[in-house]
Amino acid sequence: MTAVFRVDFSDTIGIGHLFRCLTLANALHQKGISCVFISRSDDTNSLIAKAGHQLVRLNGKETINTDAEVKHASWLSTGWQQDAEESLGICKKYKSLMLIVDHYALDYKWEKVLTDYCKIIVVLDDLADRKHNCQLLIDSNYLRRADEYRKLLVKDSEVLAGSEYTLLKPDFTVLRAKAEHQRKATDTIKKVLVFLGGGNTENTMASVLSALSQVSWPVQPQITVVLSSLYKHVDQVVDRLSEMVFETKLMIDTPEMARLILNADLAVGASGSSTWERCCLGLPSVNILIANNQQYAHKNLGGAGVIEAVKAEEPLEKAIATSVQVLVSDMKKWHSISERCFSLIDGLGTRRVVSRILSYS
Structure with a gap:
């Protein structure tokens, strides 16, 4: 066959x-x-x-x-x-x-x-x-x-x-039990994972990185940005990361996405297929509507409190910063979202x- x-x-x-x-x-x-x-x-x-x-x-x-x-x-x-x-x-x-x-x-x-x-x-x-x-x-x-x-x-x-x-992928199933234990012990957001999918999202990525610089962080965060090799503006991302005061890392076509999600405390991402990966490992995320075909998931997951859905009616940079600040400042809500993520994807x-x-x- x-x-x-x-x-x-x-x-x-x-x-x-x-x-x-x-x-x-x-x-x-x-x-x-x-x-x-x-x-x-x-x-x-x-x-x-x-x-x-x-x-x-x-x-x-x-x-x-x-x-x-x-x-x-x-x-x-x-x-x-x-x-x-x-x-x-x-x-x-x-x-x-x-x-x-x-x-x-x-x-x-x-x-x-x-x-x-x-x-x-x-x-x-x-x-x-x-x-x-x-x-x-x-x-x-x-x-x-x-x-x-x-x-x-x-x-x-x-x-x-x-x-x-x-x-x-089986990586996510294997790491799930460890993720459940790790999320329960999380008391502050220290590591942030940014992945907007494999599309051409130059303006959105710029807004995300600018927004992260506007958040009042309890501790200085580590920012990891993951790109696909399909992305055409890698140099611009490198430049923007070099200007940030945080510790930053850039990864392209990484085979370690499951491990990165496990080790992160918060994600900023699109409402595409990577959303399910984050849910499986209980990672709360601020989701941005990147493409029209993501509307169904973005609306329903946001309505169910599984993601912190960025509001389209606000200027993007401000909306992202506001959504990130909500989770950074409210760990009770962070844990609630994490539990809903685990319940959704097994x-x-x-x-x-x-x-x-x-x-x-």
């Missing part, structure tokens, strides 16, 4: 889609399944190869995807028909195939082209904004309900909905998803 993943990543798309596909691929590989990635993206840091999987690049002619049915059509650098035909040519090389699609620019039309050649099509989604032709759909958003997809499914598909299906989502996928094979 071969699992073929169709996923792209860039400074526009971000890198969260690739990371969750890699997490799933690694788990499937442990069950004896070979994994192949189909992508139009250039994996310059060999993240896929380093994980032991094959990458097949799609190099067809770039055109504008004008699919009016799909809001994120522009994320595909060619027409969906061409992408489907190129992907089909690759899939035909494998006799027993499961296809896993994680792409906001693809919908039921693309999936229908490949359905006859796949034992199962699995869709990873977060938006519930387009139709799908698949056997299994997974949306791990907090408060997402399966019935939100019923009118969007061409066939009678199974839907796994909710945060219990969050795909996380770290076993990957195991549940793999078990369900394999039931189809």
